[in-house]
Amino acid sequence: MSGFTRYNKILNLFSEQRSSWTVLEISDELKTPSSTIYRIVRELVLAEFLESAAGAYFRLGPAFIKFNRIINLSDPLVRTGQPFLKKLANENPIESVNVLARLYGNKVMCVADYKTPFFKNNTSYQKGKLMPLIYGATSRAIIMKIVGKNLEDLLKQEIFYDDNDKDTFFKNLKNDNKKGYCKTEGQVDKGLIGFAVPINNKKLGIEASLSSIFNSIDFLPEHEPIIYANLTSYSLLIERYINQIFDDIQNYHQKSS
Amino acid sequence: MSGFTRYNKILNLFSEQRSSWTVLEISDELKTPSSTIYRIVRELVLAEFLESAAGAYFRLGPAFIKFNRIINLSDPLVRTGQPFLKKLANENPIESVNVLARLYGNKVMCVADYKTPFFKNNTSYQKGKLMPLIYGATSRAIIMKIVGKNLEDLLKQEIFYDDNDKDTFFKNLKNDNKKGYCKTEGQVDKGLIGFAVPINNKKLGIEASLSSIFNSIDFLPEHEPIIYANLTSYSLLIERYINQIFDDIQNYHQKSS
DNA sequence: CATATTTTCTTGTATTTTGAGAATTTTAGT
DNA sequence: ACTAAAATTCTCAAAATACAAGAAAATATG
DSSP states (O other): OOTTHHHHHHHTTOOSSOOOEEHHHHHHHHTOOHHHHHHHHHHHHHTTSEEEOSTTEEEEOTHHHHHHHHHHHHOHHHHHHHHHHHHHHHHSSSOOEEEEEEEETTEEEEEEEEEOTTOOSOOSOOTTOEEOSSSSHHHHHHHTTOOHHHHHHHHTTOOOSSHHHHHHHHHHHHHHHHHTOEEEESSSSTTEEEEEEEEEETTTTEEEEEEEEEETTTOOGGGHHHHHHHHHHHHHHHHHHHHHHHHHHHHHHHHHO | OOTTHHHHHHHTTOOSSOOOEEHHHHHHHHTOOHHHHHHHHHHHHHTTSEEEOSTTEEEEOTHHHHHHHHHHHHOHHHHHHHHHHHHHHHHSSSOOEEEEEEEETTEEEEEEEEEOTTOOSOOSOOTTOEEOSSSSHHHHHHHTTOOHHHHHHHHTTOOOSSHHHHHHHHHHHHHHHHHTOEEEESSSSTTEEEEEEEEEETTTTEEEEEEEEEETTTOOGGGHHHHHHHHHHHHHHHHHHHHHHHHHHHHHHHHHO
8 A cells, every 4th residue: 555545545434324433443444553544544634634533533524625615616517517507407397406427437426416496306416426337317428428448448347237238238328329318217216217418528628417307207208308408508508618618727827827 | 745745735736716737837836846746646636636637737636526525414513504504594584694614723614504595795604615713703603612722722823913903802702702602793704794603512523603694784783682592592403413413423333343 | 540542652674755867648730 | 640849657776754563652431
C-alpha cells in the first residue's frame, strides 16, 4: 500500500451502511498494524478528511462538504444543468424525478437531481449515488455514445447473465443510439419508468445524460412525445450553455496569461 | 511536503474563485517540479479526487460528491437537523434563511441550509461555505460555549482592530452566553440580521449552532420573541434527536461485537 | 483512583518518494 | 496526414519517509 492508495483505502471504508470506524476496526479490515493506521488517521483528521466522533470512532470530515460546494459552484455540468432540472420537471405531464448523471470510473453517478413535490416513490437516483452501468435509461444514454475500445474497456468488468443477454444489450444500445434516446422500465427500481437523452461535450470531457423518471402507474403512452420533446430540447440547451462556459474559461485563461 | 500534506496542498488550490489548474500552474504555485506534480495528480485522478478537463486542466473529481452524500445520509448533525430547518423556516414570521453550522478547524462551516422561496437577498450562508469565526450570530453562538484554553487556541489567529474591539467582543460573548442566544446585524452581510442559538453534544463532539437570518427591512421588534422561541425549541429538539442517534449507534456497535 | 482503552512516541530498517532529464504520447494547426 | 508544440510518462540513483513492534503517555471509564 503506497501513495494515495493508503489514504483512499481508509476513506473508502466509510459508506452509507457503515459511516463510523475505530482505528482498531480499520486495522483489522485492512490487515495493517494499528500504529500505522493511527498515524494515517491522524493525518486525515488534520486535513479534515476525517473527524473523531464519540467513543474512539471516526467519521468523514467536513472537507468533503467544502469541496462538494466548490464543485457545485464551478463544475460546468452541475452549474449549467442544475437550474434546468426544475424547469424540465415543471413541463413534464406527470410527477417526476429529474436527474443529471455522468460517468464516474466504470459506474454512473447522479450529480444533480430535482424531484417534484408530490412524487411518491423513492428512486435510487439521488445526488452522489453510484448507479449500475448496464441498467436503466440514465446509464444507457451515457454509454450509447461511447464506441470502440473505450466501450470495451468500460464494460470489461460487467457480467451478463448469458450471451443472449449480452447480445440483447448491445442491440438495444445500437437502436437507442439511432433514435437518440432511451426508455427502460423497472431495471433499477420496480414500478418506475425512465427516459433519458445523452449530454456530451468532447472538449470538456463530459459524458453525461439527462433523464426523467416516473411512476409506471402515472404514465400513459400519450405522455411519451412530450417527455421526449422536453428532454431533447433541454439537453440541447444544456449542451449549448456548457459550450458557452467552455469559451468563457478559454477567454479567462488567455487574458490571465 | 510529506504524507497526506502533499495531496492536500494540491486539492486546496481548487477554490470557488479558481476551480481548474494545469499541472504547470500547480508546479509553479507549489514550487515543486512538474514531474512530481504529474505523478501526484495522476494518483488523485485515479482515485477520482481530481479529473481532467479540457485543455490540460484538472478540476475536483466526483469522489467529493460521493463522500458528501454519505455525510448527508449519516452525519448525526446534518441528518437530524436538516428536516427541522424547513419547519423552522415556516414558523418564522417573515422570509428567512435558516442555517445549521458547526466548527471546522478555526472557521465555522454551514452544513445545512433552507431558504424560504421568496427570500430576496443572497446570504453568505450556503452549505459548505466557510464563515469568519468572530463575526455574525451563527459563529458566536458556537464559540460562546467554548471556554478556557480551548477558546484561547481557537481565537489565537484572529486579529482584532484594537484592544477595545477585543474587549467588546468578549463582553458580548459573555452576555450572550448568559442569555443563551445571539443577535447581530450586518456583521457578515449588509442588510441582514441574524439570530442564533447553540447546539451541543459533548459525547458526539458536536459544537454547532442553529440560526435564522432575515432582511433587516422585513424585521420588526415584535418578531423577536417568536424567533427566539422557535430557535430555542428547535435546538432542543435537535439536541434530543442527536442523543437518540448516539444511543442507536452505541446499541448497533454493541450488537455487532 | 485504579484500570482499561486509546493514542502517541521511539527506533533501526525497508520502502517509497523525489527530481532532472530523456522519451513518448497527445494535441492542434496547416 | 504531417509537423511542431505541448502534455504526459518514464528512468534511476539519492534522499526522504513510512513502517512495525513495543514502550510510554494520555485519556476515558467505572
